[in-house]
Amino acid sequence: MMNYNFKKYSPIILFVALMFILHLIMGFNGDDIKYAKILNNQTLIDYVNFRYYNWSSRIIIDTVLAILARQNMIIWKILDIVIYTCGVYYLIKLVNKNYSKKIAYLGVLLFLMYPFYEMASAGWISTTLNYSWCFAFGMISFIPLIYEYHGEKVNKYVYIVSFLALLYATNQEQSGALIFGFNLLYLLYSVINKKGINKFNLLATVISAVALIFVLTCPGNSIRFAQEVSYWYPEFANFTILQKSYLGLVTTFGNLIEQKVIFPLFYIILSVGALIRSQNKYFKYFCYFNIVFVLFITIFNTFIDISVLETSLKSLGSVPNVIKSSPLMLIPQIFKQIVNIVPFITDTLKLFTYEGLPKVGINSIAIVIISLYFLISSCAMIVKAFPKNLFPLFIFLGGFLSRFIVGFSPVIFPSGARVTIFLYFALIAITLMLIKNLYDENRIPDKWQFILEKTLLVIAVLNYLIVFAISFMKYGIF
DSSP: OOOHHHHTTTTHHHHOOOOOOOTTOOOOOOOHHHHTTTGSSSSSHHHHHHHHHHSSHHHHHHHHHHHHSOOHHHHHHHHHHHHHHHHHHHHHHHHTTTTTTHHHOOOHHHHHHHOGGGGTTTTHHHHHHHHHHHHHHHHHHHHHHHHHTTTOOOHHHHHHHHHHHHHHHTTTHHHHHHHHHHHHHHHHHHHHHTOOOOOHHHHHHHHHHHHHHHHOOOHHHHHHHHHHHHHHHHGGGGOOOHHHHHOOOOHHHHHHHOSSHHHHHEEEHHHHHHHOOOOOHHHHHHHHHHHHHHHHHHHHHHHHHHHHHHHHHHHHTTTTTHHHHHHGGGGHHHHHHHHHHHHHHHHHHHHTTTTTTOOOSSSHHHHHHOOOOHHHHHHHHOOOOOTTTOOOHHHHHHHHHHHGGGGGGTTTTTTGGGGGGHHHHHHHHHHHHHHHHHHHOOOHHHHHHHHHHHHHHHHHHHHHHHHHHHHHHHHHHO
């Protein structure tokens, strides 16, 4: 039995092992150092009281953060591996109803593509507790609904754990809004279809609604907002709703395009899935175009990045001449020539990562059109790829809105890509759902399944190595 369980859950065991290796190099950095000293001269109650009235409504998260930051980092590392793995496992379980080990492996590979080094952008402990833990606890809060969906019984202790997880996850604005939205949708679904209302679902809807009210009425949030406008983005105070919407829309897809892995993969697989489902030749052309379009945007954006790297290397006087004269240096120079040939495309795509509000012009209009196209085409293909199932569309829109709303915050640029985590995981969930559906319906020949699986494996391994290297060089303990 033990050997059977080991084989059955080997994908999750592999994920734990890889996370363990990654966590070995993590050390205190960023805000972790500050939070480690928080309780040196004040009590926990005084600290939480001050935060509520002067800075943030995240009093549960702040309490845990202040306590954990004082401890040996090993405690956080153990907790982080366990909690994050639970989130990954339950998202895979949500999609993988009958638990196919192959689908579980593919789910793990997709999660390995997430740029986990973003969880160090404000300090490993500080960032994970506010983002990856909220994702994980959000998934844990859905366990009763996942079990009901799978026709499984729920242990009373599961309700207790899910309730505690719910309190934590709804203390963060993005995850709180998502939890409220999905619980409300499930509640409405139960009412419309005259199913018995799940009491935990009703409780979760009420608690998440109260949590959002708590966020909106917290005096510290308004004070923090004003201070952040003054410190990070003074111009933000005069922006209109349309300008903030621009920031939310363009930077959302800017983050996805800049990472160059999860979104292009999601978009291509979605295009293929919609292509398989469609009988309309014009919609098929639409899907073919989308594959070419996202590949062009991703590759051209990579050329821009390499050309910028070439310019940076030239400016470094410390780079040995033997390296500067190396034939390999011709590659970025060639890419630089390519991007210079079409300045309109280059200048437009650079707006994806431009930290500010550009002047209204043909480039800024073009980048809005590109972003809206990705949004609308994704929705259209999701509807086609998942006939008679709106749940994937709700997942996508929920993930998108969780990132889009950041455009209404003055810390949209200092926050970096960590605030995109919920959208990334929404894309992973939809991608895995689509692959499972196509596998279950035998829509993909064995040869192409093999190619898909090996492609995902190669991308996941390469991305994991990149994540490890970046984490080691920028945030490592050595």
